[in-house]
Amino acid sequence: MDTAQTILIRPSSIRAAINLFAIFVAMYFSELASFSLSIDEEVAAFRTDSSIWIAQGRWGAYLIERFLIPNPVMPLLAPAIFGAGCVAAYLLVMDTIDKHRLSIAEYACFTTFCAFPTWFFIVEFYSNIAAVGIGLAASAFAIWLISKNGSPADGRRFLVAVVAGGFAISIYQSFAPAILVLGIAVCVLQARAGIERSQPKDLIRVGGLVVGSAIFYAVGNAIFKSFISKRSEYFESLFQPGFFFQHPVVVTGRVLEAIGEALGLDRGAYGVILWAVPLLLILGVWTLFKELSRTRLLLLAAALVCLFIPFGVHVLAAGIMPLRSLVGLPIAVWLFVYLAVTSNNARISIVSAILLGVVIFQIQVIQNYRQASSYLVDKHDTLLAAAIYERLTAMPGFDARRAYALCVFGGLPFATNYPRPPSSTVGYSFFEWDGGNAWRITYYMKLLGYSNVNGPTDQQVDQTIVRLSTMPVWPALGSLEIQGDIVLIRLGEGPSYANQQALTRVANR
Structure with a gap:
């Protein structure tokens, strides 16, 4: 029997989960050991009606706050739940590429998966972060259901995957592009690992999962909104799809600027220039190009697109979205970092490991500045x-x-x-x-x-x-x-x- 439950109770997985959570604690120690309120949390701490999430189209966040965490503004537990979600998601991804015993390199790469600096912009909100951790785990579970090698690709598994993906999107709409990024990453890594699957069909299946999840989310959103009359002016003001057609050059410029900022090429985004990140991306691309034999160009193109998918929402928002919306970017960056650090070329893997060490140090600098x-x-x-x-x-x-x-x-x-x-x-x-x-x-x-x-x-x-x-x-x-x-x-x-x-x-x- 090969299910998500057996993955989590497998002795090697339990040890890996403990080790991964210890890494998470090391990366987020200052966040776990303090209780600093952010703007908006003074209101959330007194909130008795969680239907505000429904007004924002986040009915999954409403369900979590209504029935699981009535007052999410709390120290330790909220970021710890996010950490548990990161660990569960990483283990599910590793299982799809048949990595049951993680190497030092795979543990090291987890730092970018769970602590790439864009995460910090949402971790600062206790009222959001626990639900986001659950959404990340649900996203990975959806991808695992349709991608796990040796599991029957029947309709029931796909429907469960659609529900899991739709629930993740209902927690935070940015999980829609994140699911697509995660699905592409798994397809690329399975092909690189030599797992016998049809990559074009798998990519189509991932696209179908995203579409099905979006439909499930939209139906749920319509049902939940029918019970309330509230509106979210802030949320509605973000989406201006017509602005792109009126000012395509302006929007394109803003999106490119946002990409540069999010990848750490502008000191203004994080307070530190992450100069090692683009080098790791280049090494990851080179590794992928050299180590893939079949469908090389297709998967290389898909992997490169991963870096841009999280910014798709920017096009619908006049090119301006907060960094916390980029929940798919840490996954995309992790993909290339993982490819580079685990390269079959010893020189590339050594240089990449050194660069990853630099990135981890810079992430800690950013976290300590904050x-x-x-x-x-x-x-x-x-x-x-x-x-x-x-x-x-x-x-x-x-x-x-x-x-x-x-x-x-x-x-x-x-x-x-x-x-x-x-x-x-x-x-x-x-x-x-x-x-x-x-x-x-x-x-x-x-x-x-x-x-x-x-x-x-x-x-x-x-x-x-x-x-x-x-x-x-x-x-x-x-x-x-x-x-x-x-x-x-x-x-x-x-x-x-x-x-x-x-x-x-x-x-x-």
Whole structure:
């Protein structure tokens, strides 16, 4: 009996799983050992209605939060579940190429599979990462079902694979291209390992799996959305397919720029230039070209396409998508790294192993930069929240038994010499995001125990906006005052977009 269950209980697989998880812990130690909140998690921590995921088309994430992890904003467990998903996915992929006992090279390559820096942009969100780990495991399981050598390719297995793939997409839509990348990677590695299969048919089967999974996801999405009336303006604003036809050159330029950034060729993306990554990609391409005998050009072309598939969504989004959406890119990079490090050419494998060591070191540098930024901004925000509340309690007329609405003008930026990637929230203060968002600030302060501060109503904002615009800027005396049950605080010189709207509303009356 050869099933996913027997893979996971096989003694060699258990040892491999323990070793792989230990590697994951080493790569993500700073994330596992800390609890630094990111922007949006102050809201997620108080969320009681998880249907927000359905509004974003992520009904699988809704099911996980509704029935498995009701409050995913927690330390250790959420990133650990992601790690378990990475381990399960890697073992399933290795099993498709009949690797039951992993070599040192295969363990080393796991670092790029689970910790290529694009992962960090989603790992920073506790509310997402556990579900994403489950989605990655489901994606690999779907590919395993249709690709495992020696298993019957019957309709039932394919239908189960479609369900698994569709569920992965329902957790995060970016798993659709990731499944395609993973399927192509398995086809390439099986051909290289000499496993007797029809590669063209396997590639067609992978394409059919992606289409079937997308249909299953779309049907489920329609069913779940029929029960709610919510919409996600942010999610809907991302997709602008018509923009490509109007400005194809602009979109193409943006996509190429995004590819360069994601592969680490621009310091702005990660704070470090990953110069060893393109060298490993070249060595992987050369290895594939030299070691494949049959269908060489087809599989080489398919492998190269893997590097571009994750950016397909960019074309539908005017060329601009956050780095965290590229869940298929670590798989594509891992494919070429694996090919290079396990090359039959001793010189290539040695050079590739050295380059992989450089990449692992650079990944740790990136991770530690992010950890330093998170630690310092957390200290900044904690102390600032305490200073604001201390100033508030010292104001005449303050009553600790009374609830106050907090009206904010402007934001207070956190200055740091550590990298703050534009696609990330790491290093950004709750008191500066959105130019100073009163609701984010009060949610954050509530998490710290300042329970008698709340966000304001539009009426309260309009009532105080003129006075706020004339107050001195924090921490000057007079930058905080109380008007009845409203607290006014000016954190910055410039108004936020919400402040501008309030000033316009008042001026038009």
